[in-house]
Amino acid sequence: MTAASRPARGDRGDGAGDRVAGAGDRGYPHGGGRDGASPPPADASPAHAAVELCGIRLRHPIVNASGTFDAIAARRVFGDELVTRFPFSAFVSKTVTLAPRQGNAPPRLWELPAGLINSIGLPNRGLDGYIEHDLPELARLPVPLIVNVMGFHRDEVVRLVSELSARDEVAALELNVSCPNVETGLVMGADPGETARLLDAVRPLTDKPLIVKLTPNASDVPAVALAAQRAGADAVSLINTLRGMALHPATGRPWLGGRTGGVSGPSVRAIALAQVDAVRAAVDIPIVAMGGVSSGRHALDLIRAGATLVAVGTESFRDPAAGERIAAELAAEQARVAPPRGRRDAG
Numbered sequence: 206m207t208a209a210s211r212p213a214r215g216d217r218g219d220g221a222g223d224r225v226a227g228a229g230d231r232g233y234p235h236g237g238g239r240d241g242a243s244p245p246p247a248d249a250s251p252a253h254a255a256v257e258l259c260g261i262r263l264r265h266p267i268v269n270a271s272g273t274f275d276a277i278a279a280r281r282v283f284g285d286e287l288v289t290r291f292p293f294s295a296f297v298s299k300t301v302t303l304a305p306r307q308g309n310a311p312p313r314l315w316e317l318p319a320g321l322i323n324s325i326g327l328p329n330r331g332l333d334g335y336i337e338h339d340l341p342e343l344a345r346l347p348v349p350l351i352v353n354v355m356g357f358h359r360d361e362v363v364r365l366v367s368e369l370s371a372r373d374e375v376a377a378l379e380l381n382v383s384c385p386n387v388e389t390g391l392v393m394g395a396d397p398g399e400t401a402r403l404l405d406a407v408r409p410l411t412d413k414p415l416i417v418k419l420t421p422n423a424s425d426v427p428a429v430a431l432a433a434q435r436a437g438a439d440a441v442s443l444i445n446t447l448r449g450m451a452l453h454p455a456t457g458r459p460w461l462g463g464r465t466g467g468v469s470g471p472s473v474r475a476i477a478l479a480q481v482d483a484v485r486a487a488v489d490i491p492i493v494a495m496g497g498v499s500s501g502r503h504a505l506d507l508i509r510a511g512a513t514l515v516a517v518g519t520e521s522f523r524d525p526a527a528g529e530r531i532a533a534e535l536a537a538e539q540a541r542v543a544p545p546r547g548r549r550d551a552g
């Protein structure tokens with residue numbers, strides 16, 4: 206049995222605040238595509254593109270990376286067409302914390318020659334606000350909903366997981382473990398023991414698939430992935446952003462309100478590929494891979510390195526229709542590399 210087809214437990218078969226990624230720069234979906242050409246509609250995904258993650262069937266392997274596509278704001282801007290032509294095969298929420306958060310002081314973004322440093326600081330309405338305001342809207346999307354959560358304390362993650370696990374609208378949970386445990390000072394996802402203890406606490410609380418989002422800011426990422434698998438994670442996702450810094454050109458002081466931030470985009474793609482390759486060698490649960498993906502070819506590289514799904518993040522700020530374009534490009538690449546059965550037989 207491949208990792209992708211492994212049944213889930215229970216045997217089921219800011220991003221930038223309210224800003225829509227790229228909205229205003231380019232209309233969705235007609236201005237999508239690198240050359241401005243409209244990509245084919247996402248629901249035209251060929252049948253051979255369908256994939257399964259932990260028992261959840263998806264029409265293609267491209268999802269959004271947490272915090273980089275605001276589906277609620279996008280729906281306000283683009284209307285129902287966003288729902289009928291949703292660019293991703295599942296929607297991953299930005300990180301939800303137990304208490305509401307304002308996020309970091311501005312400035313929150315620094316543009317790199319090939320990517321971004323963000324210091325958004327996880328602004329969100331908190332769990333209660335999410336359940337009351339966001340969940341009903343996100344449940345109307347035509348794709349499964351994966352909710353990304355983070356706690357500053359194991360008990361916070363326990364609350365987040367147990368409350369969201371009771372909601373039928375939620376298909377799976379992604380645990381963002383890039384945060385220090387206030388009790389120990391250790392970043393939960395940087396230490397295999399911390400990661401295992403977190404999973405030990407939350408695994409018994411839910412039958413929904415648990416995806417552990419690994420931090421690349423760890424000395425031994427495969428060891429953390431293995432600890433997550435052994436403690437019952439259904440999948441891992443990687444990479445989150447790498448810690449980076451920019452200085453104000455005039456004052457020489459840190460530019461970002463949060464002092465440091467997370468580096469993403471094309472600059473991190475080679476790192477993502479290496480980390481996915483190393484994690485694939487360590488675990489056999491599915492991998493959701495991300496980091497600098499801006500084309501179907503990049504997505505195929507991560508799938509070849511062992512990913513089941515690929516998430517698109519920073520690229521959606523440049524091209525809000527990137528998800529459907531990359532899904533179409535990936536399907537074309539896959540058909541070229543290994544023609545689907547019908548075509549082979551027909552030949």
Ligand SMILES: Cc1cc2nc3c(=O)[nH]c(=O)nc-3n(C[C@H](O)[C@H](O)[C@H](O)COP(=O)(O)O)c2cc1C
Binds near residue numbers: 221
């Ligand atoms: C503006 C911005 C906001 C992000 N917010 C979150 C978040 O809320 N939760 C999370 O787990 N990752 C967050 N990320 C990290 C992305 O999900 C992704 O792991 C990372 O950006 C690498 O992918 P990319 O290079 O395609 O952007 C954010 C990234 C960016 C650029």
